[in-house]
Amino acid sequence: MTELTQRTAAMVKAATAIGGVLVEAGLEWSTDEPVSSSAIGSIFSSMAEDALVRRLSRRERARIITALGAAKQEINRRWNEGEDLRDDGFFATNEEPGGDSFFEEIADGVIVASQREHEQRKLQHLGCLIANVAYESRVDRVTANWALRQASDLSWTHYMLLAVVANPDVVLPEHDLSVRPSWQSHSTWEAFSELGERGRNLMHSDRTGEHSFPNFRDHPRKQVRSPSGQLLALLLCLDRIPREDLEAVAEVLHEE
Known part of the structure; x- marks a missing residue:
């Protein structure tokens, strides 16, 4: 054959x-x-x-x-x-x-x-x-x-956040906000946190090059997908989310 x-x-x-x-x-x-x-x-x-x-x-x-x-x-x-x-x-x-x-x-x-x-x-x-x-x-x-x-279970905002951490062309803030200016900002940061190591463990801090003792706070800009997050993103084709959507969610995270 x-x-x-x-x-x-x-x-x-x-x-x-x-x-x-x-x-x-x-x-x-x-x-x-x-x-x-x-x-x-x-x-x-x-x-x-x-x-x-x-x-x-x-x-x-x-x-x-x-x-x-x-x-x-x-x-x-x-x-x-x-x-x-x-x-x-x-x-x-x-x-x-x-x-x-x-x-x-x-x-x-x-x-x-x-x-x-x-x-x-x-x-x-x-x-x-x-x-x-x-x-x-x-x-x-x-x-x-x-x-x-x-x-x-994940929301569309979760989808965008899992996509944006892997897109080097969209810049995330260096740190979380101690005071959030709106409910949209608060809810987006909460969704970001839910994807992390204390939540669904779909992303984590990239500690490449750091000493064994970690920083006190992990910067959002240093977040990368975990292996589970990478698999989920591939299966759902999350990297096809339009850049304008990723820029919009990043802008909310930048609000002060």
């Missing part, structure tokens, strides 16, 4: 997992899209059908469609760039009650989270989680569920 044939067969096997959901959601794959008849397509189809027979409001349906549309776009982008879907059994049915694949479990979790998500700007990033889990064999079931819980 040629490499091209093997790659196409793997996609067909995996993409049967996605297509159906999109069809039922009014997001049919076009005929020239490589994922259209794959295993990912099939799993996605049955899941969308199941999701959309639930009693959904117009807004809930729109949220689900937005997230699944982003998942579809990212899956096709990575495939067209030559990447292969994972082939480690993540799309296969399992022996647990219900028989859902691990992929279905995560995708259904994203659908449920999207249905209830009031912050619209998070939806495309939730869709990215579905797509990236479909490719990254290093992300096991436990880790994927952890990422989903984090992604659901």
Whole structure:
């Protein structure tokens, strides 16, 4: 079997997992899209059908469609760039009650989270989680569920802050404020603190080059993503948040 044939067969096997959901959601794959008849397509189809027979409001349906549309776009982008879907059994049915694949479990979790998500700007990033889990064999079931819980719990402000600490073109303040000038400033600093070592441990102070005895206070400008924060940012495509949004949240942190 040629490499091209093997790659196409793997996609067909995996993409049967996605297509159906999109069809039922009014997001049919076009005929020239490589994922259209794959295993990912099939799993996605049955899941969308199941999701959309639930009693959904117009807004809930729109949220689900937005997230699944982003998942579809990212899956096709990575495939067209030559990447292969994972082939480690993540799309296969399992022996647990219900028989859902691990992929279905995560995708259904994203659908449920999207249905209830009031912050619209998070939806495309939730869709990215579905797509990236479909490719990254290093992300096991436990880790994927952890990422989903984090992604659901965090606010859009958390998303922007986790993105801005990794963007060298957006400058953060050197220190926290002892007196915060507004509730927006207070709430943004609280969100910043929640991501740190005493909170979710998604970022920490970069102590490269320091002596073993730490500084009394960690400067916001020295914060970097922890390994967990880096993984979450990659799965949610947080580095695609527009620079103007990152500059806006940094400006709030600079308020005095």
